[in-house]
Amino acid sequence: MDPRTSAQDVMRCDLCETAVVQMHCDTCLVNLCTACVGKHMISDESKDHKVVKFQARKSTPLYPGCKSHSKQQCTMHCDQCDIPVCTKCLASDQHLCHKLSEILQIVDEKKVKIFKEQTELKEKIYPTYQDIASDVQNRMSQLEKEYGDLSTAITKHGEDWHREIDKLVKKLKAEVDEMKNTQLQTLQKHLDEINKAMSEIKDKIDLVEIAINTNDLSKLFKVTSNVNIYRSLPQKLVPTLSKFIPEKIQGEKLSKLFGTLSSSSLTSDKDGYSMKTTQKSSEAGSSPPVKQLLDEPETVTTIDTGYDRYLFNVACLSDEEIWTSGNENTMKLYSTNQGSLLKSIRTKSRNNPTDIAVTKSGDLVYTDYGDRTVNIVKSEKIEEMIRLQNWRPCFVCSTSSGDLLVIMISDDYKQTKVVRYSGFTEKQTIQFDDKGKPLYSSGSYSRYITENRNLDICVSECEAKAVVVVNQAGKLRFRYTGHTPAPKNQTFYPRGIATDSQSHILTADCYNDCVHIIDQDGQFLCYIDCGLSEPWGLCTDTNDNLFVAHWENRQVKKIKYMC
Structure with a gap:
């Protein structure tokens, strides 16, 4: 690194290389000290040196040189010929009666x-x-x-x-x-x-x-x-x-008897790709109104879910209704305004659901770790969407495009991956980084997943004590490993994870009784505590209200944290 431009040193004069820069020649783009200004001015008298204070550098326009007349600068523009012209060009007959404009206007x-x-x-x-x-x-x-x-x-x-x-x-x-x-x-x-x-x-x-x-x-x-x-x-x-x-073994005849391959091809879709729109919409990629984080988040309401022992998950069906699941084989729908139980759905296998999510169409999806299935509830009827072999589904989220992202672990607990499904079809697998190393840790299945508004895929890994964020293509963007000092100075063990309209990432820190808010690039913004006690599952509604499922007291808190 050049010590004259290093962040560890001040800018030095390009001529003497010792004195501090105070001036700048906009013509030659040279940094100068006051003592070297005169020396620079006489170094090339053919140029019209424009020396200004260093803070005002680049304030003097550098007119283009004329291609027809050397050492002449073009201050005008011939609109008919669409070229810059100098005073000598204007004096010639070449641009006679042509419409001219000041080059600065052009x-x-x-x-x-x-x-x-x-x-x-x-x-x-x-x-x-x-x-x-x-x-x-x-x-x-x-x-x-x-x-x-x-x-x-x-x-x-x-x-x-x-x-x-x-x-x-x-x-x-x-x-x-x-x-x-x-x-x-x-x-x-x-x-x-x-x-x-x-x-x-x-x-x-x-x-x-x-x-x-x-x-x-x-x-x-x-x-x-x-x-x-x-x-x-x-x-x-x-x-x-x-x-x-x-x-007699005849290759061609044998091939026909054994079976043949149909032809493959790459064809162009006549509709092709469409340009990404910048118009406002409810889809990911639109530009939401800018909101500010509140200095003091406030609890709007508290809902008692009545689970026997523990509450794990919460998912927004709408701004007025939330689904919950805990240590029972029943998923419960509550009114956020009244706090009343609206509906209960029992799992098909009678196993406890591992995680729940709500699709774009409003259907409830749940994972069944013991049964190796991902299921969807439509009109209170349960349909099996995915059944795995050698792998077990853990946590799930629905994306802005209507796909499902499923975290799954291998039967031997040695591998973890994220798989994208479109309906029943597997579209994408995210497991390794560019160097072939696992993106996600092995072991326990305690990991939550969500998609950010910018289409990043965010996974909270309790065992690894980190939030792992990859882009839509599965390339690692960053790992967030907590912020110090933590409210209770406990180790960061992230649980539930959610995002909001500003592409903030929120993750529950159960041992520190708080929720971390970081921006889409992994920079810590603030904590939400609001009297939380062992926060676990998280979700946000369309108004950016945060719902927090509390593990042991089995309550869901609705928290306003943005305005």
Whole structure:
């Protein structure tokens, strides 16, 4: 770093490099001390040096040099030729009868034009490109998953073929064994008959031999002649061996039998992307009226929920109604004005709900850790939206686009990820940072999630003692690890998390009996205490009222903290 411009030192003169800067030449853009002004003025007498106080630098306009006449500055603008011109240009016949304007007027007009363009680039075009980049990245992530599923399907089909081929090979080999055994048994029986005949012939030969060589004529007469029996030889059995006639393996034919892939393509959507609007709307990205944080937040009302032991979660259905859930298998809807119970819904599995959220259409969504499901309640009927394998759903939120963001942990508690669902379809997985390291800690499932107005995804991690914020594409923006001094000087263990119209992030700090408010970039703003006692779940309504679920006393407090 140049010590003359370092934040650790004052600005130094560009000529002597020792004295403190007091003056500035707007013509040469040089910083000067008072002693070096004269030296600089005579260094190049061809220039019209405009030396001003350093605080007034850039106050003297630097006119463009004329392209036709060297060392001349253009103070006028030829509107017809649309070029800057100097006095010598005006004296020539080249711009005779042309409409002329002062160049400073043209500059002002140009500044207005480029400012409008800059505003459009900043507020419409660049955010639109951000959305497009996020959309393309999401499509790439989805493409990775779908092609992975495609490869898995092919592998599974190949395994099915292997099983069927193994069964076929086993069957054919069994048939071979059966044919072999049948023919061997037939030949063995035939051999036994031949061996018997051979034994009889041998006995006959011996008997005749004795009769011929004896003088006992009676023995000779006892020999009967039955050689004709043996002149008729046994039949000749010639086995015909079965042959295996394999089908010729033809790659093309086999490919068709196994299955083929349909063609893939990238096509252009005829509707294309639409430019991000800057008009006010109720959607994320609109410009809400600026509100200020109150110096002294105040409790508007307190609702007793009547849960047996603990209250965990609260979610706004409207400005007048809130859903709650605790250590029971029943979710309760309360009126925020009357504090009265309006409705109760029991979970389908009879397990306690892990977390609750309200969709854009006003339907209640809850996660069932024990049943591995995410469920939606429509007209008091429960429908299963998502069922996981090897993972368990923990906490959930509904986004401005109508998607669901679900925090889930692996069965072995070693992995944590955030998954975006559009209806029943998985669209995006957020698990690792740019260096391949886990964004979220492993272990307990105590994590809350919400989407900020700027579309950041905010997760409170109790075990990690941090709030982890990523952008819409899943890239880490920052980690907030608390602020000191804390109201009760206890360790920061964030629980519930919510956001408001100003893109503030609010998180419950149960051990310090307060709520932290930070801005969208992670800078601490203030605490809300308001007599809180072990705050847990949080939500905000459309008027930026904060609802705090208290863990042990089972109360929900409505707090006004902005005006």
